[in-house]
Amino acid sequence: MRRFLLRRLVEGIVVLVGISVVVFVIMRLAPGDPARLMLPDTAPEEAVRAMRQQMGLDRPVYEQLALFVARAATGDFGKSYYFNQPVARVVIEAVPATMALAFTSIVLTVLMAVPLGVLAATRRRTLWEPLALFLGVVGQAVPVFWLGLLLILFFSVRLHWLPSGGGGDWRHLVMPSMTLVGYSASLVVRLTRSQMLEELGHDYIRTARAKGVSDRAVNYRHALRNTLIPLVTVIGLQIGALMGGTVVTESVFNYPGVGMLIYTAIGTRDYPVIQYAVLLISAMFVLLNILVDALYSWIDPRVHYQ
């Protein structure tokens, strides 16, 4: 197990280095000159050239890359072009907001979607089943920005209960997380239901029932436990995706998280910010994946890592 984790960790570092280089090169291949964006439309060519030199952008790409790698190895990722602050400070400032949103959303998703999926599978031909199917389809089909705007119209404009956007305290979290839950819960509901149904159809369930094991024990100790593996994978990936900040949700609610930051940084060609934010998100993704893999063997003792 330990060796497995160690190997995954080393692989993860290789992935991160690869991602950094790819991001670095792609950004420089994309059209757009950060130096020009620093200056007004009508800035003379010499001013732009001087600015480009100041920013080190007049050097060849491989030289810039070498410099970036050398500095990154010492933990120096440079300064944001737009905010002119160390990029770690700029990005890490946005992380707590995104973490709060991701955590709230995933907890709500699990608390709502797993029970609903289980009920839909165990109490077939009751109201639970169509309800779960309906939510599963609608949640997936409804565009996030539309759901977000509807929530704003209802809770902010009509009822004046919640702020329409921005960040700050828990009230700013409610609507963005509801929007995200709508999407991720639909996925989890459908998956839980279908996996549960599959498990309940297996021989061992019939055997258990024939032995007189109670419904509760059959459903939860046996069937649910076995549906957890694919579920944990999906939820793990969802957390990873949410960590990256959900660009659309964050922009609808003007929520000052990582997604919004990356979105604006791409617009202003703020290379260092994009570079650092993508690296940070990738690192979290890699770590979560390792964590999920480790969880497998805990959930299902049959899974062993060599």
Place this chain on the structure above:
Amino acid sequence: MNRRMILAVGLMTALTVLSGCGGAPKTPVPSGGTSNTAAPSSPAQAPAKKDTVVYGSTAEVSGIDPHWRFSLQDLITLRAVYEPLLNVNKQGKFEGVLAESWSVSADQKTWTFKLRQGVKFADGKPFTGKAVKATLDRVLNGKKLGFNFLFGKVTAVEAPDDSTVIIKTKEVDGPLLYNLSTLYITPEDIADPKYLENPYEGKVGTGPFTIVEFKKGSGVTMQKNPHYWRSGLPKTEKLVIRPIPDEPAKIAAFRSGDVQIVDGLSPDGLKTLQSDYTVLPEPVWQTEFLHLNTTRPPLNNPKVRQAINLAINRDMIAKDVIGIGAPNAVYPPKGLVGYNDKFAPNPYDLTKAKVLMKEAFPNGYNGPTLKLMSSPTYVKTEEVLQVITEQLKEIGLKVEPQLVDAAARADMTSSGNFDMAYLGSIAVTGDPARYLLERLVTDAYKTGYRNQAAFDAIVGAAKEIDPAKQDALYKKAQDLMWEEAPIVYVYQDVWITAVAKNLTGYVPMPHRLVDWATVGYGG
């Protein structure tokens, strides 16, 4: 039993969310951008007390250094904290702010400013000529600063006494006063050499507010300057400028009462505002236009360019597509010195345009398809591109719209890699010189067009300080270039601002730099 447990958990979760909603006050929540730490002593959290004005801005502030980047949003925001020596009013005339009066020497190269007396910075220290000198010296020497290039002709700044500042230029600098209207004066601690390399992080100026907090993504929170020199102002305790770039989100924030001022609205967006508000449409000094790459066929043929100029129905674009805005066919636009009303705002003449095309291509146009490039930066860019494409097809040209992002657009225009580029520009200093010099004379946007007589007139105007002489020279340049149409002007923007009904004192400006001091609730 067990199923009920699960049901209960599900319901409780839903209730947690809903009870969260119910626990919040049922009155409009104070600004989302204001965090509790912003002003611990301020009573602004009590929603009933109307002492906070929140403006939902279109763009995000890059920082709180007034000279780091030459960005319109920074200028709009920091105008609440800092003040320039002088201001350009709605009529395009200069008004003293920190300078009470000014005069120029006989050779027009030495300017003497008499400063307003009794002005204090928000920290109580007196405002003197030293602050003006420190500010200008920093901008002149700080090569990293976005403002550096504006004052290239200034050779020396002197502050012989507390109430006088002398600015010397190496040649007559026509745009100097205009440029000074965007240079915000900071306290003299900005003279520290470290600010040549790093952003200034001071939070006090002579303006109506001081900065309490700047948070990326949440904007700038400001509090009243107790020492403000204009008596009875500012009209509100707190001002929050919060970025809400997305129009639907902006409208929702306005309708919920979270923000009291929103601007840059589209006419369609305005229709959905619904709640009580006042609309303040303001014709701004912003124009949208087509840059034609005159080095590429068929645009190297002046007849084709003129045909394009005549084939675009600007009335249709301004009224039917944009919904608001004025057709415009010249630069400088209405309101700026040099506006030439000799040319109709909509010189649309399809017959004449077709005749010109016939002269250029007796057998019909059979050349390459022209790309009409732009980015979705301007009002309804996509629709406008579509309409122009159709209008140009009427005269036989083959045109294809091409939408890229703003950074790519800037790249393509600066490298000359375009056929036709649909662009926009605002004269934030109130001066047409910068636009004309860069777009035409130095050809920063690579239209490849040359017309020495017209360029001489433009350069000449930038070396005049008399508006009447500038006016005549700009008109002459316009006359000389009309038939050759290197840039085809389409319309002049009308900027739409909506303010809450109970808010007063917000006066939109054609350069968009508003006076925040007068904004408040009630009289």
